[in-house]
Amino acid sequence: MTWPFYLALRQLFPKGRVFPFFTVISVLGVALGVALLIVSTSVMGGFGHQIRQMIVDTQGEVQLRAYGLLQDPEAVLAQVEAVPGVVAATPFAEGVAMLEFARKPVFPAIQGIDLERAEAVVPLRRFVRAGSLDALDDDGVILSAPLAESLGIRLGSRVDLYSPLLLERLKGEELPMPRELEVVGIFEIGHQQLDNALALVTLRTMQELYGLGEAVHGINVKLAAGSDPDAVASRINARLADEALPVRARSWLDANEDFLFVLQLEKNMIFFLLTFIIVVSAFSVASSLLIAVVRKTREIGLLGALGARPWAVAACFCFQGFFIGLVGTGCGLGLGLTFLHFRNDVVRVFTELTGSEEVLARFYQFSQLPAHTARADLLLIIASAIVISTLAGLLPAWRAARLRPVEALRAE
Numbered sequence: 001m002t003w004p005f006y007l008a009l010r011q012l013f014p015k016g017r018v019f020p021f022f023t024v025i026s027v028l029g030v031a032l033g034v035a036l037l038i039v040s041t042s043v044m045g046g047f048g049h050q051i052r053q054m055i056v057d058t059q060g061e062v063q064l065r066a067y068g069l070l071q072d073p074e075a076v077l078a079q080v081e082a083v084p085g086v087v088a089a090t091p092f093a094e095g096v097a098m099l100e101f102a103r104k105p106v107f108p109a110i111q112g113i114d115l116e117r118a119e120a121v122v123p124l125r126r127f128v129r130a131g132s133l134d135a136l137d138d139d140g141v142i143l144s145a146p147l148a149e150s151l152g153i154r155l156g157s158r159v160d161l162y163s164p165l166l167l168e169r170l171k172g173e174e175l176p177m178p179r180e181l182e183v184v185g186i187f188e189i190g191h192q193q194l195d196n197a198l199a200l201v202t203l204r205t206m207q208e209l210y211g212l213g214e215a216v217h218g219i220n221v222k223l224a225a226g227s228d229p230d231a232v233a234s235r236i237n238a239r240l241a242d243e244a245l246p247v248r249a250r251s252w253l254d255a256n257e258d259f260l261f262v263l264q265l266e267k268n269m270i271f272f273l274l275t276f277i278i279v280v281s282a283f284s285v286a287s288s289l290l291i292a293v294v295r296k297t298r299e300i301g302l303l304g305a306l307g308a309r310p311w312a313v314a315a316c317f318c319f320q321g322f323f324i325g326l327v328g329t330g331c332g333l334g335l336g337l338t339f340l341h342f343r344n345d346v347v348r349v350f351t352e353l354t355g356s357e358e359v360l361a362r363f364y365q366f367s368q369l370p371a372h373t374a375r376a377d378l379l380l381i382i383a384s385a386i387v388i389s390t391l392a393g394l395l396p397a398w399r400a401a402r403l404r405p406v407e408a409l410r411a412e
């Protein structure tokens with residue numbers, strides 16, 4: 001161990017003092033800054049990660065939409081599934097309908113799924129909370145949990161479904177009848193906006209409700225693990241262009257580019273603003289070390305008189321800043337990760353005390369507070385905290401290095 005490093009440790013932890021006041025305060029300031037940065041970036045990253053995962057789980061990594069209706073989905077499916085990187089694909093049809101139960105109407109979004117192909121792309125079984133996906137047929141419907149709860153619907157209830165096609169038939173002086181369906185399942189994705197009003201029916205039922213015939217509105221595609229969605233979407237577009245099919249493929253990154261940009265911008269701004277907490281802690285470290293330089297003037301002069309180089313004296317104080325940053329970052333990591341582990345318990349206690357459980361779920365759009373700690377974010381926080389703390393020792397180090405031995409000894 002070099003003597004500047006040894007002397008730095010002795011000054012931070014003098015003999016007879018288990019918890020030196022200045023050292024503890026400096027380490028605590030860095031630790032709190034690091035912990036707050038970890039918690040904030042992890043929670044923001046959790047929102048973004050969960051939203052991204054829900055988009056992929058409900059739409060697939062790549063989605064194809066036709067310019068109008070996709071009249072021959074089987075031909076397109078055959079072309080898409082032959083593209084390298086594609087694992088599975090499933091057609092879908094979507095729209096809005098009026099659903100009525102006990103004379104209470106609602107207007108949910110409705111989606112028709114191909115039961116033979118959908119499960120290979122979208123993990124629907126994972127979201128079903130009551131009933132079964134296997135029970136869904138042309139006379140059945142699966143409703144989102146908030147929609148079913150708002151109407152008082154249970155498994156086995158029968159609902160009437162009105163489509164826009166019925167309105168067109170009314171113009172022709174026909175007397176259309178609604179489609180009566182049995183509720184065979186209730187699902188919950190976990191996102192309040194997605195769960196708010198959504199109904200799932202078979203693709204054939206949706207085609208009949210909208211008069212689509214054999215046509216669909218689009219195709220969802222699942223990719224192999226590690227595949228680049230944008231690259232696969234480009235390959236699909238190139239293949240479909242060769243076949244002159246009026247369909248365009250877009251990756252989920254491309255389709256939600258603006259939304260994802262806003263999420264990343266918010267996360268970056270929070271990181272930038274909270275970094276100033278560590279900067280403030282660094283000023284505290286610098287002031288403590290400056291006080292140490294003033295108090296240790298005689299010792300610094302004695303080191304110079306014994307032949308110590310100015311850079312070695314400066315290194316002593318830089319090492320102190322580095323050590324404070326290292327210990328503070330370690331404590332901050334432990335504190336931040338511990339808080340993240342118990343975050344939902346903390347939020348639950350807070351909402352119970354304030355009576356804001358429903359308000360939190362409604363505005364945050366999640367049933368639980370998500371968190372996702374990216375390795376890159378963690379490394380950036382660690383590096384920033386240690387570097388800023390080390391830089392905080394530069395001013396005291398420069399001050400100590402400029403002291404002349406004779407003047408330092410005379411001043412004492």
